[in-house]
Amino acid sequence: MSPRSPHALLLALVVLAPACGDPARNAFSVHYPDNEPEAIQALFQRLAVAPAQSPQSSAVGVTPAPQRLFVYDLATQRLRWQQPCSPRYRPLLAGSTVLTQEADGIVGRDLASGRTVFALPDQRRTLIGADGEGDSLVFTLSSGGTSRAHSTVVAVRAGNVAWRRQLDAPAGAPALVGDVVLVPWSTQFISALHSITGTEFARLRVTDDVVGHVFRDGQHIYAGQSNLFRVSAALASGLASKAGRYTPVRRVTLPGSPGLLPPVYADLESRALKSATHRIRLSLRPTVREMRVHPEGDRLYLTFYRVALALDASSYAVQWARLLPRDVVGARAVRTGLLIADQQGTLTLLDAAGGEQLWTAQAGVPSLVTQLYVSQPPSARVANHAPGDGLDAIVEVIGDHDARLVPVQLLVAKGLAKMPGPLVTKRLIGLCDDRLLAKGVRGAACSALAARKNGKDHVLAALGRYANYLTKTRPPPVKSLALAAKTMNLGAAAPMLIEHLNDPATPADALATIVTSLAALGGPGAVPSLTRFLRAYHADSADEHLVQAVGAAAKALATIQGEQARPLLEKIANDALTTPGVDERIRLALDLLDAGRQAKQQREREGEIARGDPDQTQSLSPQSLSPQSSRSSDVPDRLTPDVVEQTLGPVKRQMRACLRTVDPPQYFARLVLVVEDGLLMSVSVVPESLRSCIEPLVRAQTFPVTRSMKREHVTYNVRF
């Protein structure tokens, strides 16, 4: 056989082909082995010797129509260039190349001059991510985020496409680290490719997390999507949890639900230029501490339209908040704080600790979206925090009337509610009093005010304001102030509460709360006013609010006066002119007295000393009928089963005893309670035969005020 014969050539190919490369080791092959120890070791050896980054400090953005692409140099504070452009999505900076996806495909422009460096036709796929160093860059294109997506990884060098690799899977945002291209794909893989040849030489597979991004920041390489972890040798275990993973707080949903990193396996249209996702973002600067990833300063930044705020990374507690004149269209966490770009082209650096403005510059062009790339933060002055600045800024955020800000205002209001100090109480009074605020925001402020423990002088000052048409004075937010006075045990507020109770300008829905608070604070001194109120309106309760208020007055008198209130209550209960609904509440108040009397008789019969048995003393003695002030150290967010259990605990034994008082005896009773602002609106008992025994016991207890502004329905079971 001659060496040149076709048979010999064919034989040579068959023999040599395996030596030319295992098909299973082609880039992104499904057969490529992952987490191979030797390959991983080789990968990290190459990564360790990668030269340091030399990123540009630039702002890259797109103006509103007529659209132009622009680059602003943050170091020299001047606009480098701007030119007409119609990108579909936000631009990306990779090395010294600005990438845009336009109608016909991907266009790369030189960062310094704007000159077109390359153009890659592609009308079918979306630019997902890019990274680069100098004139070398890599980017990924994908047709979607599902398993049926088709993606391409493209490497460009000096304006020429060096190589392309196709994969039948969704691809994420890649990183170029030295001569290694790291490409996340199919949510769990990170393939390492030679930047020159495009050959895959290692693959990591993460089994306990989603990988959508790989990026380098300083000396560390990070990966993740909803969480963030290190790309390190520990990742060879396949577990992000072993790679120092940082997981954001899950129990708190941030307004707009922004992720740590832009979504790459989701609806790609959310990347469109006018998408709200560009105005709602979470920013952090990752660092590594004790082998674990932490946001620098343990702080995250949230930008939400015109609001920028800092959150504690472990609890999402608001550290500071700033209201800005215009929407934020770009943000980047830097060492000294948060660098933001707004829609008018203003760039501002906010101090990390307090949000104070440290530096500002004008790009000179408006922007729909601005991408910020920072190697060194702009040199700026040192922050000088004046006392009260932070509080003023927070109140300014909450008090703004921009309807788009409501979700973030609620978050900030929650943070304000946790701040101590009388000044905070004063500010909450102002917010609760602002009728132009969005209903939910105002409600949050009023709820927070109701739970305040300090700021007595401010509460008294607010309560001392009364409606006056001639002086154009509106009534204060009496309901919340009454609750606050009760929380603070502010006896000095009693005369003012009486005045508000008698003021026809006081809203009807505040009356019941005023009565309850007055009873708690005024004690016997409140009896004349409560009596007058009860007598005046028991037959003329125009609406449900007045019915509740009259009922509350009856209960308050029964609580304060005990048996001395019986004659009046019986008279009103037997008055045929009493408004329907009121009579039921009067009878419940009488049931309270009956229960108290029975309990007292029982104790006397059994020879118990009321004071020696705290459980008995708390349950049915006249003292136990006193409204328990909401003095618990923590105001609950809502009526949880634990809260209800704690409230009904003192009468639990008596309720169980009720099960045996009916014929036939019961082993189970179900209660449905309706509570609003600490007031028990209704009690239903199943079976009905137990109602007369159980309901008075339940109504004898005082439910705590919660942070919820809604009427709450709770179910409670009594078992024998």
Added chain:
Amino acid sequence: MARGMDEHATHKVRDPTPWGHEVERWLRSAATVLACTLALAAMWQSRSASAQPAAKMAPVSFDEAAAMLHASDPETVQAGIETLGVMGSRAAVAPLSARIRDGLPASLLAIAVDTLMVLGRPQAGPVLFELTRHRRPEIREKALVAIGTCRPRGAAEKVARALTDPDGAVRAAAAQTLAELGARDSIEALFLAFDRGVVGSETALGKLLGPGEVRRLLGYLGKAPLNLVGPAVMKLLERQDMPQAKKLEIISALQELRTPQARSYLETFAASPGSRKGSLRKAALRAAQQIAP
């Protein structure tokens, strides 16, 4: 001097007769009392007739009427209220006041307040003062009107407070009652009410202002709409106790406005019995003629 327009746009102002202040007050009170008495009597008669069409009703004693106030049915309570009203005795105030304080449905409460007004006794003051703070604006309004009839001690201060009421009709009733009470101590409050557009405040000012305070009202001419200041000015012109020199000053101030509306006011005054002094009529006519129609 800010001037609110809303109240005047929505509330009808009562138009008093062009008689002297005291005569006017007496006649109005008497008319109200007579009307209410006749209405009460008619209702009582009708109820008695329908209840026992064939039998003759025995007269009800005072004690029986007072006892009816505490009946279990609203009709009997109402009958008791009306009977006490028709009796007209001062002694009826106490049981009516007590019954009001014990609490009544809105309809019965209104009748009870009307009855106190018919009785017209200052002893009703305390309970009426309390009712000026009732949650129902119609009750507050009735209470204020009744105070104007009963004229209890300390009424001016209580009524003046009602100028700050959130309800426009209540504020108007307060202004009118202050005028009826001759509450000159409330003039400052009435000027503030006038600035805030309280209906009836202008008429009250017209009735209460002394000669030394006229110039202050004239200061509003040309600054506030004449249809708001005009009734007060006319009231001053019609008052018998206002010196002629002051009336001439008012006429001169109207002339200086030189508006068709001012001319109309001058002509109306000239034609009214209030200008029966020839010099005043001539002055008003002359001033009117100086203004182009």
